Amino acid sequence: MSVNAITGRSAFLALLKDEGVTHLFGNPGTTELPIMDALREHQDLNYVLGLQESVVVYMADGYARASGELVSCNVHVAPGLGNAIGAIYGAQFANVPMIVTAGQQEQGHGLTEPLLYAPLVPIAEPVVKWATEINRLEDLPRVMHRAAKVAMAEPKGPVFISLPGDILNDEGGIDLGHSTRVEQENRPSDAVLEKLADRLLKAERPVIVSGDEIVSADAFDEVAQLAEALGAPAWQQTVNSGAHFPSRHPAYMGSLNRDQKWVRSVMAEHDLLVVVGADVLRMSVYSEVEPLPEGMAVVQIGLRDWEMGKNFPTELAVQAHVRETLKALIPLLAERGGEAHADRAAARLKAVEGKNWTAKRKAAVERAAAKASQNPISGDYMMYQIAESLPDNAVVVNEGLTTANTLLQFLPFTDKNSYYALTAGGIGWGIAAAVGAAAAKPDRPLVAIIGDGSAMYSIQALWTAANRQLPITYVICNNMSYRIIKQRLKAFHGNEHFVGMDFDNPKLDFVGLANSMGMQAKRITDPADIAPAIKEATASGKPMLLDVMVEKDV
Secondary structure (H helix, E strand, O other): OOOOEEEHHHHHHHHHHHOOOOEEEEOOOHHHHHHHHHHHHOOOOEEEEOOOHHHHHHHHHHHHHHHOOOEEEEEEHHHHHHHHHHHHHHHHHOOOOEEEEEEEOOOOHHHHOOOOOOOHHHHHHHHOOEEEEOOOHHHHHHHHHHHHHHHHOOOOOEEEEEEEHHHHHOEEEOOOOOOOOOOOOOOOOHHHHHHHHHHHHHOOOEEEEEOOHHHHOOOHHHHHHHHHHHOOOEEEOOOOOEOOOOOOOOOEEEEOOOOHHHHHHHHOOOOEEEEEOOOOOOOOOOOOOOOOOOOOEEEEEEOOHHHOOOOOOOOEEEEOOHHHHHHHHHHHHHHHHHHHHHHHHHHHHHHOHHHOHHHHHHHHHHHHHOOOOOOOEOHHHHHHHHHHHOOOOOEEEEEOOOOOOOHHHHOOOOOOOOEEEOOOOOOOHHHHHHHHHHHHOOOOOEEEEEEHHHHOOOOOHHHHHHHOOOOEEEEEEEOOEOHHHHHHHHHHHOOOOOOOOEOEOOEOOHHHHHHHOOOEEEEEOOHHHHHHHHHHHHHHOOOEEEEEEEOOOO
16 A cells, blocks of 8 residues: 555545535535544534535535635535535536535446436536546546636536446545646736727726626725726626625716616716626516617626627637726826826716715615504615614625615625625525625624525524534525515506415524524514614624514505
């Protein structure tokens, strides 16, 4: 036996740690027992148990988004991978760097079609950047290092590895190698920067739309500086999945929505759309109206080249790191624009003072305050009270859908890690992602605003939050229905005959559910109780659930 002999199971965990993975999220089955056995040798790797495979992946998703680190999660053979597919789809959509693994039956044994067997790679391939199965122990290091490199290279995303039992249990002398990272903090050439600066300076009414790469590139301050230098009002992308612009900055106008007609009316006021680290006006439901006015010029900056010119022609597409590009571009704008441009930029921002986010928030507060006595509780008033009651360093995870649709009118983005929301649209993400985000940011209280329908897709996540005593305040928006589906049935078809959209007979007992999983909880029916409950829960440093009974009218 070689002096450096190692089992496949121990090598797998050692390779994860070498790639910087600190938390392994998982739900074990028989084919994962070799990994569970090897954890005895790697007690510095933090294993986080989730009680269903989609919960496992959603928790890992939240951890990666909050930490910016590579994350790993392990699920169980074909049914477990099947359970996880919707969550992996969300991770792909959100560009989450994630290594997903599943234990597989021993090679050759699959030929007999044993219980739980199916080829795993074809199942995973549609929702990951790369998928493979390891067939030899000596290939394990190469596959693991390649997977980590692929997951972390922009556009980041999940990868999948099938781990046959005989590989995990095999032992031999192998070279574990070392990790590779693709350095992508690149800036454009001087010639491209000059071309970009000249095009921006030429615009008379530019507008900025910022997005996900503001977080991944750590460009929260720089995008605000660009708005100042250009004198451009700034909006957050149509999928409001994170904190992509400082809300209190005078240039910030708010978040775009996915109403094509409304977005088009906003864009029509401008002659140049500057897209910074975002897709271009991604929508949801079909409309005959395009959100971008015909002939409107577009400039894009970011690393995700697939998004450039994908749906709308782009006059200038610059594939480069957002922060490094803006750091080079902003002084160039000042140099080439001179005092005349600086004066124009200041005047442009002065002109939007009365309709920026700060001004709109004042009006929204007045509207919400007028609903203070409404019962069942008004969603607007609830969001206002939550925003007012949060500690300064709080993190908000939002999957409140209809009840929380006005949250961003009240909640300011204070830093890039202050807010996370649903990205891909498949519900069930938030209640579990909050666990991962809290594990990544344990020094910051976290408030997770979750719809009652969304909560029931992955309610098992409450157990993990309680088990690890994470500082999460879950706020359930309880209208006893799939209210968003009701709203759309009425809006799209004029139909108020709601079939399969209510769950009030019997009523869901979220307080009882939370208690059963080891978490304190209380029901709130009086709007005056919202603020005290939020303050008490966030100050406790412990997991707690608040079941808030909200309006259900459509």
